[in-house]
Amino acid sequence: MAKKEKDFVKEITPMEEDFSRWYTDVILKNELVDYSPVKGFMVIRPYGYALWEKIQEFADEKFKATGHKNMYFPLLIPESLLTKEKEHVEGFAPEVAWVTHGGNQELSERLVVRPTSETIICHMYAKWLNSYRDLPYLYNQWCSVVRWEKSTRPFLRTSEFLWQEGHTLHETEEEAQQETLQMLDIYRQVAEDLMAIPVVTGQKSEKEKFAGAYSTYTMEALMHDGQALQAGTSHNLGQHFTKAFEIKFQGRNGQEQYPYHTSWGISTRLIGGLIMVHSDNRGLVLPPKMAPVQVVIIPIAQNKAGVLEKANELFDLLKAKGIRVELDDSTENSPGWKFNQYEMKGYPIRIEIGPRDIENNQALAVRRDKLEKEVISLDNIDDTIAQMLDTMQNDMFEKAKAHREANTYVVEDYEQYKKEISNRPGFAKMMWCGERECEDKLKEETGATIRCIPFEQENLGDKCHICGRPSKHMIYAARAY
Amino acid sequence: MAKKEKDFVKEITPMEEDFSRWYTDVILKNELVDYSPVKGFMVIRPYGYALWEKIQEFADEKFKATGHKNMYFPLLIPESLLTKEKEHVEGFAPEVAWVTHGGNQELSERLVVRPTSETIICHMYAKWLNSYRDLPYLYNQWCSVVRWEKSTRPFLRTSEFLWQEGHTLHETEEEAQQETLQMLDIYRQVAEDLMAIPVVTGQKSEKEKFAGAYSTYTMEALMHDGQALQAGTSHNLGQHFTKAFEIKFQGRNGQEQYPYHTSWGISTRLIGGLIMVHSDNRGLVLPPKMAPVQVVIIPIAQNKAGVLEKANELFDLLKAKGIRVELDDSTENSPGWKFNQYEMKGYPIRIEIGPRDIENNQALAVRRDKLEKEVISLDNIDDTIAQMLDTMQNDMFEKAKAHREANTYVVEDYEQYKKEISNRPGFAKMMWCGERECEDKLKEETGATIRCIPFEQENLGDKCHICGRPSKHMIYAARAY
Numbered sequence: 023m024a025k026k027e028k029d030f031v032k033e034i035t036p037m038e039e040d041f042s043r044w045y046t047d048v049i050l051k052n053e054l055v056d057y058s059p060v061k062g063f064m065v066i067r068p069y070g071y072a073l074w075e076k077i078q079e080f081a082d083e084k085f086k087a088t089g090h091k092n093m094y095f096p097l098l099i100p101e102s103l104l105t106k107e108k109e110h111v112e113g114f115a116p117e118v119a120w121v122t123h124g125g126n127q128e129l130s131e132r133l134v135v136r137p138t139s140e141t142i143i144c145h146m147y148a149k150w151l152n153s154y155r156d157l158p159y160l161y162n163q164w165c166s167v168v169r170w171e172k173s174t175r176p177f178l179r180t181s182e183f184l185w186q187e188g189h190t191l192h193e194t195e196e197e198a199q200q201e202t203l204q205m206l207d208i209y210r211q212v213a214e215d216l217m218a219i220p221v222v223t224g225q226k227s228e229k230e231k232f233a234g235a236y237s238t239y240t241m242e243a244l245m246h247d248g249q250a251l252q253a254g255t256s257h258n259l260g261q262h263f264t265k266a267f268e269i270k271f272q273g274r275n276g277q278e279q280y281p282y283h284t285s286w287g288i289s290t291r292l293i294g295g296l297i298m299v300h301s302d303n304r305g306l307v308l309p310p311k312m313a314p315v316q317v318v319i320i321p322i323a324q325n326k327a328g329v330l331e332k333a334n335e336l337f338d339l340l341k342a343k344g345i346r347v348e349l350d351d352s353t354e355n356s357p358g359w360k361f362n363q364y365e366m367k368g369y370p371i372r373i374e375i376g377p378r379d380i381e382n383n384q385a386l387a388v389r390r391d392k393l394e395k396e397v398i399s400l401d402n403i404d405d406t407i408a409q410m411l412d413t414m415q416n417d418m419f420e421k422a423k424a425h426r427e428a429n430t431y432v433v434e435d436y437e438q439y440k441k442e443i444s445n446r447p448g449f450a451k452m453m454w455c456g457e458r459e460c461e462d463k464l465k466e467e468t469g470a471t472i473r474c475i476p477f478e479q480e481n482l483g484d485k486c487h488i489c490g491r492p493s494k495h496m497i498y499a500a501r502a503y
Numbered sequence: 504m505a506k507k508e509k510d511f512v513k514e515i516t517p518m519e520e521d522f523s524r525w526y527t528d529v530i531l532k533n534e535l536v537d538y539s540p541v542k543g544f545m546v547i548r549p550y551g552y553a554l555w556e557k558i559q560e561f562a563d564e565k566f567k568a569t570g571h572k573n574m575y576f577p578l579l580i581p582e583s584l585l586t587k588e589k590e591h592v593e594g595f596a597p598e599v600a601w602v603t604h605g606g607n608q609e610l611s612e613r614l615v616v617r618p619t620s621e622t623i624i625c626h627m628y629a630k631w632l633n634s635y636r637d638l639p640y641l642y643n644q645w646c647s648v649v650r651w652e653k654s655t656r657p658f659l660r661t662s663e664f665l666w667q668e669g670h671t672l673h674e675t676e677e678e679a680q681q682e683t684l685q686m687l688d689i690y691r692q693v694a695e696d697l698m699a700i701p702v703v704t705g706q707k708s709e710k711e712k713f714a715g716a717y718s719t720y721t722m723e724a725l726m727h728d729g730q731a732l733q734a735g736t737s738h739n740l741g742q743h744f745t746k747a748f749e750i751k752f753q754g755r756n757g758q759e760q761y762p763y764h765t766s767w768g769i770s771t772r773l774i775g776g777l778i779m780v781h782s783d784n785r786g787l788v789l790p791p792k793m794a795p796v797q798v799v800i801i802p803i804a805q806n807k808a809g810v811l812e813k814a815n816e817l818f819d820l821l822k823a824k825g826i827r828v829e830l831d832d833s834t835e836n837s838p839g840w841k842f843n844q845y846e847m848k849g850y851p852i853r854i855e856i857g858p859r860d861i862e863n864n865q866a867l868a869v870r871r872d873k874l875e876k877e878v879i880s881l882d883n884i885d886d887t888i889a890q891m892l893d894t895m896q897n898d899m900f901e902k903a904k905a906h907r908e909a910n911t912y913v914v915e916d917y918e919q920y921k922k923e924i925s926n927r928p929g930f931a932k933m934m935w936c937g938e939r940e941c942e943d944k945l946k947e948e949t950g951a952t953i954r955c956i957p958f959e960q961e962n963l964g965d966k967c968h969i970c971g972r973p974s975k976h977m978i979y980a981a982r983a984y
């Protein structure tokens with residue numbers, strides 16, 4: 023057995039040795055994803071898809087609670103629609119897949135596989151919208167999109183990914199802005215309350231905003247290796263698209279006017295973030311709310327009288343409590359092998375129960391994030407476990423937050439920062455003049471980008487750290503996925 | 504008001520006048536679907552999508568309860584994979600969309616937008632499967648597929664549609680057959696128990712089976728106009744694909760062997776069936792379990808003291824009971840306009856409540872399928888309404904079943920049938936020799952196809968109705984969508 027256990031752990035490269043290989047090992051060993059025969063496209067396997075279902079469930083409920091409804095728009099978009107909004111087509115045209123033939127006939131107009139659906143949705147909204155009475159339009163779709171990527175990594179950047187895209191229209195600029203921020207806050211809840219991933223929220227720079235947006239808001243998370251991940255974005259699109267697509271309505275004053283427009287999305291990329299924030303060298307660590315299985319019961323010496331009965335009793339008790347529980351009473355593998363297996367899979371709690379435990383009216387519980395054995399009484403064990411899951415969810419968030427705080431620092435001197443950045447990843451706070459020139463220089467000289475202009479501004483001085491001219495904003499900079 | 508009401512109803516073409524226009528009117532007036540800028544592709548609008556969500560929710564729960572898990576496979580499939588199973592490529596190649604360019608580069612190998620995913624899934628299963636211990640593989644995906652159709656109709660036949668596709672592998676032929684039939688029975692439950700659509704279940708003929716299947720099973724429903732609709736299929740694929748894709752596992756005896764394979768799907772087509780089975784000249788009629796909104800409360804003389812309070816109280820009461828309820832207290836439209844509006848939308852029950860009703864401790868309830876006013880007491884009204892919804896669900900199924908039975912007949916004489924069929928649509932039961940020749944002749948001479956060889960066989964004689972040779976099966980024949 024000992025040998026097998028060792029082998030097992032050995033198959034995951036330690037993150038200190040090679041973070042990128044560690045990430046891939048965790049994903050492949052856990053069968054979350056596999057590579058597909060088309061380069062850059064991934065297969066999402068059942069255990070990975072179950073994580074996406076948790077995100078969908080949580081987000082969809084929040085969308086509906088705020089008045090949004092789902093719909094579905096076609097996968098294929100005519101080239102002429104894609105090109106209607108100038109900035110948008112420049113942003114997306116280089117990375118789309120083209121359908122040129124259908125049913126053995128060459129098409130008279132090429133179609134793109136949607137990279138995002140603003141254009142086709144605006145085309146339809148123009149047809150549907152009549153009066154201010156019809157507004158707001160609060161719609162969303164869950165689908166996949168295709169963006170031809172040159173270098174890809176499972177979940178983080180793939181040529182096809184799953185996401186949701188919300189597309190709303192509003193009578194006034196204020197309402198559109200309010201919606202944009204509301205949806206960003208729902209994303210923050212997905213990250214923080216469901217996935218235990220702390221995020222910094224703020225606005226993207228002009229350079230980093232969505233192609234065709236008036237302004238883009240983002241949530242940025244810090245990974246274990248100190249790199250940032252853009253985890254969700256919400257765009258105030260102003261009237262860019264509504265004018266390009268001639269979406270008009272009769273206003274309260276009887277005059278025709280253009281509505282204000284937002285779009286917002288989160289994707290399977292979040293799962294990459296989940297792994298890179300919480301997992302360790304033994305494999306996945308899943309926050310209880312995300313875990314497809316929250317508790318696994320492993321009977322010890324299960325051939326002894328009464329053990330399996332007690333384990334089954336415990337299983338029923340936890341299930342009745344609404345806990346997602348599994349009982350592994352297979353005889354092919356030893357308890358030790360099972361411990362490793364479920365640690366790798368990131369099940370939040372494992373309960374061990376054997377003859378001596380039963381004698382003492384107790385069980386052993388091991389939280390995946392702490393890996394310490396705790397003796398718990400069988401009396402009210404369902405309450406105890408439910409409580410442990412809650413605490414663990416909270417502890418994981420706090421731990422990730424502490425990691426982020428330990429890796430967030432104020433840049434005192436830009437020259438120093440340039441030298442240090444490779445050895446000091448993390449969020450660097452600095453002041454910025456707002457000029458593209460400095461933003462480009464930062465990228466070129468450090469590899470870091472402006473992740474966001476955070477809503478929570480601090481005054482770190484009145485000069486741009488990069489050029490010395492008067493500063494406009496405090497920014498978070500980091501190298502990013 | 505009277506004028507407006509009339510106008511309203513006038514916009515739906517009566518089904519007796521033009522069934523096909525009636526269908527389109529019901530769909531467009533209710534904003535279930537709209538045409539998209541790409542011919543043959545549809546936009547599913549929120550009210551239509553909400554119906555799909557009900558189907559998804561019901562089916563997904565049954566899939567999971569029978570041990571299936573969801574996953575996601577790439578949208579694009581290399582041409583070389585599509586062509587691996589001979590019958591399959593012949594069936595699908597003429598109707599696929601081809602991606603030839605990605606990111607401004609011509610691809611070295613063309614990709615098809617998935618018309619169904621057997622090929623790419625089998626490719627991956629071949630990579631994953633090792634031992635009989637890994638079996639069964641019980642997986643499903645929810646996605647869209649593209650099949651380039653020449654003539655299309657919303658929901659019924661479109662170049663892109665939403666569906667789920669289950670793909671399973673089994674150790675033995677018996678298990679695969681059992682799975683195939685189990686999933687067909689789950690589909691029967693979706694149709695009958697959720698959608699109140701009675702179906703005939705049975706096997707497809709060799710001609711009508713899925714491209715690459717060993718045998719295909721189907722559920723067939725009868726529409727209002729007497730035409731049949733194939734509403735869901737389940738395929739026993741035998742070892743056709745597992746051999747073509749070299750999917751092998753080590754069996755219990757230590758020998759390598761090929762697993763047995765099934766696939767099964769239902770799609771947004773079911774929504775077309777829902778409309779054509781239940782709706783009428785006033786618009787949609789939705790079975791309560793399918794209805795996004797089950798009850799609408801319309802206050803009468805709502806400016807009178809106490810009316811809105813009572814209506815709101817009623818709303819809270821029904822909501823607390825778990826009923827999907829809306830209260831329409833808008834002042835822009837009269838109650839009469841609202842009645843028409845919600846009748847068109849097919850809300851199962853509307854409750855009218857005004858000052859006189861309140862005085863008498865009562866309300867009026869109108870079931871959408873009967874359109875008769877019923878006086879109901881305000882005492883225990885939540886129980887009364889819940890009961891009415893159950894009864895209505897059941898009545899709608901029984902009504903549809905009675906319609907099907909009234910339109911199912913035994914063919915006495917094939918020559919007579921040929922003459923009569925245009926005036927006598929419906930399911931025709933007859934005996935068949937099993938030969939393709941007779942099947943082709945039937946199609947050519949009557950426009951009817953063999954819908955299925957039903958599981959419930961009856962002996963209608965020992966001769967094939969078409970050729971007079973010895974008969975093998977009783978079949979259901981009909982013209983179909």
Ligand SMILES: [Zn+2]
Pocket residue numbers: 454455456457460486487488489490491
């Ligand atoms: Zn500067």
Ligand SMILES: [Zn+2]
Pocket residue numbers: 935936937938941967968969970971972
């Ligand atoms: Zn015959």
